[in-house]
Amino acid sequence: MLKLIWRNTLRHPLRAGLTILGMALAILAFALLRTMVDAWYAGVDASSPVRLVTRNAVSLVSPLPVAYQAKIKALPGVTGVAHAYWFEGIYVDKKHFFPQFAASLPGYLDLAPELLIPEDQRLALVRDRQGCLAGRKLAARFGWKVGDVIQLKGTYFPGDYQLNLRAIYKGRDPATDETMLFFHWDYLNEQMKKLAPDRADRVGWFLVQVASPDLAGPVSEQIDAVFKNSLAETLTETEKAFNLGFVAMTEAILLAIQAVSWLVIGVILMVLANTMAMGARERMKEYAVMKAMGFRPRFLSGVILGESMVLAVLGGLLGLALTIPAIWAFPTAVLQYFGIFQVTLETLALGLGVSLTVGLLAAVLPAWRAARVGIAEAMTKVG
Amino acid sequence: MPIPISYSYRNLLARRLTTALTAGGMALVIFVFAAVLMLAEGLRRTLVATGSYDNVVVLRAGSETEVQSSIDRTQAGIIGAQPEIALDMEGRKMVADEAIILVNLTKREAKTPANVIIRGVQATSLPLRREVKLAAGRFPRPGSTEIMAGVQIARRFQGAGLGESLRFAMRTWQVVGIFDAGNTGFSSEIWGDVEQLLQAFRRTVYSSVVFRLQDPGAFLTVKSRLEGDPRLPVQVLREVDMYEAQSRRLATFIRLLGLVLTGIFSVGAILGAMVTMYAQVGARVAEIGTMRALGFQRHHILLAFLLESVLLGFLGWILGLLPASLLNFITLSTINWSSFAELSFKFTLTPGIMIKSLIFGLGMGLLGGLLPALKAARLPLLEALRTA
Numbered sequence: 001m002l003k004l005i006w007r008n009t010l011r012h013p014l015r016a017g018l019t020i021l022g023m024a025l026a027i028l029a030f031a032l033l034r035t036m037v038d039a040w041y042a043g044v045d046a047s048s049p050v051r052l053v054t055r056n057a058v059s060l061v062s063p064l065p066v067a068y069q070a071k072i073k074a075l076p077g078v079t080g081v082a083h084a085y086w087f088e089g090i091y092v093d094k095k096h097f098f099p100q101f102a103a104s105l106p107g108y109l110d111l112a113p114e115l116l117i118p119e120d121q122r123l124a125l126v127r128d129r130q131g132c133l134a135g136r137k138l139a140a141r142f143g144w145k146v147g148d149v150i151q152l153k154g155t156y157f158p159g160d161y162q163l164n165l166r167a168i169y170k171g172r173d174p175a176t177d178e179t180m181l182f183f184h185w186d187y188l189n190e191q192m193k194k195l196a197p198d199r200a201d202r203v204g205w206f207l208v209q210v211a212s213p214d215l216a217g218p219v220s221e222q223i224d225a226v227f228k229n230s231l232a233e234t235l236t237e238t239e240k241a242f243n244l245g246f247v248a249m250t251e252a253i254l255l256a257i258q259a260v261s262w263l264v265i266g267v268i269l270m271v272l273a274n275t276m277a278m279g280a281r282e283r284m285k286e287y288a289v290m291k292a293m294g295f296r297p298r299f300l301s302g303v304i305l306g307e308s309m310v311l312a313v314l315g316g317l318l319g320l321a322l323t324i325p326a327i328w329a330f331p332t333a334v335l336q337y338f339g340i341f342q343v344t345l346e347t348l349a350l351g352l353g354v355s356l357t358v359g360l361l362a363a364v365l366p367a368w369r370a371a372r373v374g375i376a377e378a379m380t381k382v383g
Numbered sequence: 384m385p386i387p388i389s390y391s392y393r394n395l396l397a398r399r400l401t402t403a404l405t406a407g408g409m410a411l412v413i414f415v416f417a418a419v420l421m422l423a424e425g426l427r428r429t430l431v432a433t434g435s436y437d438n439v440v441v442l443r444a445g446s447e448t449e450v451q452s453s454i455d456r457t458q459a460g461i462i463g464a465q466p467e468i469a470l471d472m473e474g475r476k477m478v479a480d481e482a483i484i485l486v487n488l489t490k491r492e493a494k495t496p497a498n499v500i501i502r503g504v505q506a507t508s509l510p511l512r513r514e515v516k517l518a519a520g521r522f523p524r525p526g527s528t529e530i531m532a533g534v535q536i537a538r539r540f541q542g543a544g545l546g547e548s549l550r551f552a553m554r555t556w557q558v559v560g561i562f563d564a565g566n567t568g569f570s571s572e573i574w575g576d577v578e579q580l581l582q583a584f585r586r587t588v589y590s591s592v593v594f595r596l597q598d599p600g601a602f603l604t605v606k607s608r609l610e611g612d613p614r615l616p617v618q619v620l621r622e623v624d625m626y627e628a629q630s631r632r633l634a635t636f637i638r639l640l641g642l643v644l645t646g647i648f649s650v651g652a653i654l655g656a657m658v659t660m661y662a663q664v665g666a667r668v669a670e671i672g673t674m675r676a677l678g679f680q681r682h683h684i685l686l687a688f689l690l691e692s693v694l695l696g697f698l699g700w701i702l703g704l705l706p707a708s709l710l711n712f713i714t715l716s717t718i719n720w721s722s723f724a725e726l727s728f729k730f731t732l733t734p735g736i737m738i739k740s741l742i743f744g745l746g747m748g749l750l751g752g753l754l755p756a757l758k759a760a761r762l763p764l765l766e767a768l769r770t771a
Binding site for chain 1: 398404407408411412414443444450485497498552588647651658659665666717
């Protein structure tokens with residue numbers, strides 16, 4: 001039976017080749033889309049359970065006074081506090097987007113052990129007020145080396161900012177974002193005092209570290225209670241919830257991408273079903289002969305199913321194998337919005353599962369027809 | 384004499400299942416292709432429709448959106464004194480100092496928070512925006528904590544409906560009106576009195592100054608005078624241009640992603656068409672031989688098979704565009720990366736998109752059918768007849 005399946009598959013090498021190629025492309029597209037959805041959630045997965053984010057309750061865009069830091073630090077259960085501000089600067093051209101943060105530098109790094117920095121570079125960064133820290137991927141994207149000068153033009157903040165690249169970090173985990181840039185909040189604040197005094201001494205959010213994950217809930221409530229009914233009420237949540245909030249804002253696009261990833265499976269299902277249907281149609285006479293010789297309908301169905309599976313799995317494996325090189329070829333214009341873009345085992349397994357299902361579904365109709373066909377009817381049919 | 388067209392489409396009808404499957408595959412690709420373009424177009428239209436051509440927005444230099452900008456009172460006074468500003472019926476200058484604040488509100492159904500734009504407005508803001516009409520309730524009284532919400536906001540956010548109230552910045556804000564600004568970005572905003580809002584948020588500066596030009600052609604004069612004024616670190620934009628720039632980042636992302644994807648998808652569908660057409664040529668060798676013997680030329684055969692495959696593409700286009708056009712009734716909301724606020728927009732089908740997807744569909748059919756048709760045309764006459 002196996003030999004028959006194999007021979008049948010190879011009977012039209014061109015047709016089989018084209019079908020496998022189509023299958024491979026569809027699985028490739030499917031894997032790419034899943035990877036993109038994963039990339040969206042990367043920040044959520046990378047978040048630490050002992051870190052909280054305290055921001056202004058009005059919205060993320062509203063700042064908090066830096067003076068809150070001391071009050072938060074004094075609360076029981078809090079082991080560390082740092083602050084940061086989203087700095088939406090332009091590097092050379094608007095097209096070059098990457099996340100930039102003005103952070104309270106030595107302190108912020110202590111709370112972020114997933115950023116690995118060589119000791120000497122770390123020292124140089126802390127010493128230079130205009131120093132900055134870039135991720136490995138970001139530095140590679142623009143060809144930056146330690147010691148380079150990076151000029152940012154403020155958008156939300158007025159003024160031009162001249163930064164010296166003092167350190168480059170590597171991610172501790174594969175999920176760590178390596179495309180971020182950090183510089184001293186002190187430098188930003190100094191500029192604010194000169195250019196826009198009423199915006200000085202403000203921060204975007206506080207990063208709060210608690211002693212253990214189960215303290216996250218009570219400490220969040222305590223922090224918000226301290227600032228209740230003040231001019232700037234706070235909202236504290238775990239880093240995970242904070243990042244999920246970001247993802248939720250673009251949910252509609254995310255859903256669309258997911259829907260599309262299933263549509264592509266629909267496309268390939270039709271292509272494979274078509275190949276199988278044509279094969280079965282052409283061979284109806286053979287099936288009748290085999291039936292007349294005493295082969296069971298079940299055997300015929302098995303042969304058709306087997307051929308379909310061979311095509312689907314070969315195509316699926318080829319597609320998955322192509323996924324990894326394809327990710328490198330993705331346009332940077334899309335990639336710049338994602339820090340992490342990696343294929344997970346889950347995606348690969350799902351891709352394989354999908355190809356098996358497609359192989360099964362595509363064979364259903366022709367197998368049913370072949371099993372049902374009457375011998376006399378098929379023998380006399382011209383077509 | 385060429386082979387009659389009916390030969391091609393009758394052949395499609397003869398094998399209904401195969402035709403349906405091949406065209407179905409193409410239809411899915413067309414659907415995705417059209418949907419992506421409709422999405423990007425809907426986003427662009429919503430933001431381009433926001434704003435009027437004769438309105439001018441003044442922002443702080445370097446800021447891309449109103450949210451990032453700040454204009455202090457002295458500067459606003461200088462801007463408001465320009466002679467090119469139009470006058471309304473009562474002789475007042477049509478200029479408004481506005482403040483933009485982002486507020487986190489909770490959605491009614493999903494219970495998830497999203498950023499909503501609150502626009503602090505003055506009495507003149509309303510006549511400046513021709514598209515804004517009152518849909519229910521009344522306009523808020525100036526100098527009070529009354530607000531009005533855009534239709535998209537009122538429907539989707541907790542506390543933003545008529546008669547409800549929102550709490551932020553240590554005050555309670557009564558929603559006394561709902562306004563409809565059609566398919567524009569204003570429908571995703573909340574409007575309140577600018578002085579009350581600034582006071583509540585302890586801010587002293589406006590975000591932007593908007594005014595109407597008496598003569599739209601005077602734009603460059605005003606622009607060069609204001610941007611050249613050493614007291615004013617500002618940039619002057621037409622309102623339409625500012626909103627269009629805001630749509631660029633997200634629309635480009637959607638379009639780029641969509642095109643990469645449909646590119647990959649279409650190759651799959653073309654392969655499907657190829658499989659079908661090769662099988663057709665294989666099954667009809669004897670038929671082709673007969674036609675050649677009857678006197679039809681090679682190019683006639685080529686055309687007949689190409690036509691058959693292009694018809695497949697055409698069928699795919701019809702099957703794909705029908706469900707895509709139904710998307711026209713769907714409103715989508717997502718965060719706009721430029722303004723960082725929630726924005727609602729509709730899928731929009733334009734004749735341009737219809738034509739683009741038609742070309743795309745026919746092109747897929749053509750590419751899929753080309754090689755098989757060439758094979759059919761090249762068949763040696765004798766050999767073809769012998770297989771019969």
